[in-house]
Amino acid sequence: MLQNRIKMLVFLLALVTAAVWPSNVAKAASLSDIPDRSEEEINYLMNQGVLSGYPDGTFKPHKEVTREEAATLIARALKLDGTQRNTVFSDVSRYSYASGYIQSSYEQGAISGYPDGTYKPKETMTRGQMAVSVSNAFSLGSGSNGSYGDVSSYAYYYDAVKSVTSAGVAAGYPDGTYRPESAITREEFALFVARALNEQFRVSTDIDSYGERVVTADILNVRSGPSTGYSIVGKLSEGTTIEVHEDLGSWLKISYGSLNGYVHEDYTTSHSSSHIIAIDAGHGDGDGGATGNGLLEKEVNLDVAKRVQKYLVDAGIKVVMTRDDDTFVELEDRVDYAVNRNADTFVSIHSNSFYMESANGIETYYSSASLDDRARKSKQLATYIQNRLVPALDLADRGVKDVPYHVISETPLPSALVELGFVTNDTDASRLGSDYWRERAAKAIAQGIQDYYNWLD
Numbered sequence: 001m002l003q004n005r006i007k008m009l010v011f012l013l014a015l016v017t018a019a020v021w022p023s024n025v026a027k028a029a030s031l032s033d034i035p036d037r038s039e040e041e042i043n044y045l046m047n048q049g050v051l052s053g054y055p056d057g058t059f060k061p062h063k064e065v066t067r068e069e070a071a072t073l074i075a076r077a078l079k080l081d082g083t084q085r086n087t088v089f090s091d092v093s094r095y096s097y098a099s100g101y102i103q104s105s106y107e108q109g110a111i112s113g114y115p116d117g118t119y120k121p122k123e124t125m126t127r128g129q130m131a132v133s134v135s136n137a138f139s140l141g142s143g144s145n146g147s148y149g150d151v152s153s154y155a156y157y158y159d160a161v162k163s164v165t166s167a168g169v170a171a172g173y174p175d176g177t178y179r180p181e182s183a184i185t186r187e188e189f190a191l192f193v194a195r196a197l198n199e200q201f202r203v204s205t206d207i208d209s210y211g212e213r214v215v216t217a218d219i220l221n222v223r224s225g226p227s228t229g230y231s232i233v234g235k236l237s238e239g240t241t242i243e244v245h246e247d248l249g250s251w252l253k254i255s256y257g258s259l260n261g262y263v264h265e266d267y268t269t270s271h272s273s274s275h276i277i278a279i280d281a282g283h284g285d286g287d288g289g290a291t292g293n294g295l296l297e298k299e300v301n302l303d304v305a306k307r308v309q310k311y312l313v314d315a316g317i318k319v320v321m322t323r324d325d326d327t328f329v330e331l332e333d334r335v336d337y338a339v340n341r342n343a344d345t346f347v348s349i350h351s352n353s354f355y356m357e358s359a360n361g362i363e364t365y366y367s368s369a370s371l372d373d374r375a376r377k378s379k380q381l382a383t384y385i386q387n388r389l390v391p392a393l394d395l396a397d398r399g400v401k402d403v404p405y406h407v408i409s410e411t412p413l414p415s416a417l418v419e420l421g422f423v424t425n426d427t428d429a430s431r432l433g434s435d436y437w438r439e440r441a442a443k444a445i446a447q448g449i450q451d452y453y454n455w456l457d
Helices: 002-017 036-047 067-077 099-108 127-137 158-166 186-197 297-314 331-340 373-393 426-432 435-456
Strands: 212-215 219-223 232-237 241-247 251-256 259-264 276-281 318-321 345-352 362-366 397-402 415-422
Touching: 036 186, 067 099, 067 127, 067 186, 099 127, 127 158, 127 186, 232 259, 276 297, 276 331, 297 318, 297 345, 297 415, 297 435, 331 345, 345 373, 345 435, 362 373, 373 397, 373 415, 373 435, 415 426, 426 435
Parallel strands: 276 318, 276 345, 345 415, 362 397
Antiparallel strands: 212 241, 219 232, 219 259, 241 251, 251 259, 362 415
8 A cells, every 4th residue: 555655646747847857758749739830949949958848748838837837947048056955945745846056046146036035836937937047047147128008117027128138138029018927938938948948949029229219109019011001910009119120211120129111200200208206106115105995005105106107117117116015114215216317396195084984085195295386286186096097996076275295395205105005994995996997097197297297397
């Protein structure tokens, strides 16, 4: 009985580790589910002893890669020591099949863990994380190409995405996105690593760039050739920054991430905003803020703030975030952070609460604590945001109010503090807990900020 259990355990272990340990299945051509587009690269990695198929004769190209598998595969590609041993991560057992590879990859600088000292080996590896690992592991250097609509210049993976794109190791999707938060698949991983190891597999990237322009149309069609007679290959939204590679008179040959084509120059401008705004997500970490109807204020604030950031960045406005994760920042430090990073405006995002459940609606605050031009601009900023936010969320208008809260009264910047609604009110809370309404709130706040900048300029 014991021998049967041992055999079963060995069999299950073989299934789990088949993706990272070479097996007798050595040729991609012998596997039943290899995509034609990646057969050459996968075959190359199998011959290198980096990848293998599964015992059932499949490769499983769409299977997501875990963080321990990614570390193992990168280490094998670099021929690092895979001897099982202790690691620097508290959640990686020395008896794990991947422990040696994880430690070697860490020492190589190819991977890193989380602030709490864990590696989270069973979590899936994202495309953003993979860009960082491959860029570091194979010393790809800095990049000049890789402008994607969903890769913020403030994201930790921003430089790495530009690096792997410029090196021809990775490319985005036809819609101009990179999808950094999406889990990476075995096929994608194979393409990344094969291209990093062997330049003959790398994809071509545009070398010449004649500058950037910003889209001014609500929606701009990108065409396959320089006239309206050519087919539409993609669309760009207002505020998108594009790379120009050739000026054909009234038409421009452009790229945006992996999207390449032609646009009419009349719907673009060479000027982007010079403004820098600080977006402050109220509360954080141990300071959760208001609670009600299953909502925690700090989470609502941060989610909406990050959505605001994306809208503003897409509009060509530089954004600094006082926090972009569940971190607590002292009030005075929020102000200092914005000022030290040359922000010209400050907007703090909050959610309201009250002991009476009937209290409801949206209000936006400014401070006239200093009787100067800053106070006038602050009131105008708050008014523009309130005027956009109320109809967007279809909630009661509680008005624009003069209140000396620290982050808007103790700053030299024109500033406003938004109260999105009451978590303690059923109707307001239904908005604040919804992705749909949070997106509407973020867009409205961003539009209010743009209204203010248009008024200011």
